[in-house]
Amino acid sequence: MLKLLMLFCLLFVACGGLAGDVGGSLNESSSDSQGKASSSSKNEASSSSSECLSLDYIVWSEAPGNSYMHSNENGGNTQIGMDAYYISAFLIKQGQYKTIMGGENPSKGTKNDTLPVEGVTWFKAEEFCKKLSVRMCLDSNAVRIPTEAQWEYAEVASVILRDEKYWEWTNDCFDSRFPWTDYDPSGPPNCSRNFVKVRKGLNFYYNVRYSTDPYSTDISGGHISFRVAVKNKDL
Secondary structure, eight states: OHHHHHHHHHHHHHHHHHHHHHHHHHHHHHTSOOSSSTTSHHHHHHTTSTTOOOGGGSOEEEEOSEEEEEEOTTSOEEEEEEOOEEEESSOOBHHHHHHHTTTOOOOSSOOOTTSBOOSOOHHHHHHHHHHHHHHTTSOTTSSBOOOHHHHHHHHHTTOSOOOTTEEEEEEEEOOSSOOSSSBSOOOOTTOOTTSOEEEEESTTOSSOOEEEOTTOOEETTEEEEOOOEEEGGGO
């Protein structure tokens, strides 16, 4: 009987020690940094799922909360305050697009997974964002096409890498008046999915804006591509 009791005690201590080791490993693992954006509680909570795509799938650049000066077309300036957000440092690449969109590659130029995807309608860019959000186990509206103000601020703050050969979609509908508010504008207020959108970029101009049919896949003078953004609070 004494031998059985001693054996039981040894087994109890061994199991308790093993459980402590496993708990320590999990705690250490969950505290590891996975990049700028991956420290959020949402991502940590969903990281237990093997189906969650790591936030590091996109190379994010941080655009801290601050303000920038928008140069108006009439020659004036408007100071615009911005919430903090992350924006993809690079245009979405063909390989990334194919992974998220089930192998689709609408690019009309050279097919290469390391090159920016182009020939993308605004609707397809929006679809990519929603699917990427889900693959990252975020809210389906977390990842978005950047607003015009987000795009401009990232350009002014030099946190994105541009390619002069590409136009870029923004999430905003085109309106002759911009900004509509001086704090983190998006819109205009009557914006709907089918309205013409704002495209930016090409030749490194940051404050030039053009109205664009959201069904467009190519623009005279340059291919049209996109990048993605997510606000800190949505991570």
